[in-house]
Amino acid sequence: MIQFIESLLRLMDKATEAGSRHAARQYGRRSVLAKTGAALIGGALLPMLPFDRTGGSAFAAEGEDETTCDYWRYCALDGNLCNTSGGTTTACPPGSSASKVSWVGTCRNPNDNKDYLVSYNDCCGKASVSGSTFCFTSERERPGYRMGLYNDINWCMANTDKGYHCTVAVLVGVADE
Template sequence: MNKYIDRLLSGLDKAVETSARGSARSHGRRSFLARAGASVLGAAALTPVLPFDRRASAAGAETADECSYWRHCALDGNLCSTSGGSLTSCPPGSSASAVSWVGTCTNPEDGKDYLVSYNDCCGKPTVSSATFCYTSEGERPGYRMGLYNDINWCMANTDKGYHCTVSVVVGLAE
């Protein structure tokens, strides 16, 4: 019985060796390295880049009717009202970011300017059915953090995953 297994393994060894040598003759190291490099580059392109930057999503976004609502004048993100929450509250299972950005929006009904706090809701994955808005009126460069909306404001929370954004009126602008 052992002689039979030895012959079988010896034949398997020769078949693998013949296949490996044939592959080595037809495929050089350079073609292997080129394919391996392309695979690594492709995997890197699919991996999210940190910190999270929503400007890439804005390129293909179309402004929906919900985005033209006056409170959304400086909003950059998914509307919580279209992903399980409301205009002012996060969806169940998520929590408001500990930090936020502020915009000054004009209410067309009374002509007054209001301070609007935009809080990201954190802790749940983003859903593709949510309405994405990129209005960004009055946005400032990244060094003016309280007025910059292109970063993931969930960075101050334990759960850092971005889900959506709420618009809360905090007072009359003077």
């Protein structure tokens, strides 16, 4: 039995030596070190990559139309929808820029029954487009003396180009209970 184990160990030793010599002929030390280093650094950077932590709950569910005023994210929007004016729900159309000041609303997402803070930014610098959807939803609006909660202001006043074009609705986060 001992002889069998010794011969098996010799066989494994020869196979390991042959594999190591083959790898040494095929790959240099520098390439092995470079690949090992890249794998270690890549593995360390992987947790820093962005990913969607909302589980899809913060976006439109199937069947919801983001181009109509009754989309949940527009609960405090007063203006033209950017996604019907050449932009998207969260991005201004080309040729316009987001206002430097904005108002914030708290809207309930019916898909997960959570309240979200939504920042409404006017897009400035272009004339309004005919045919874009105009919404006036003032859920929980505050009087004009509460500037950050009031949507009846030209929020382009802080920009160089003061012409109003449309409004985007950017999710800021989940509102505290």
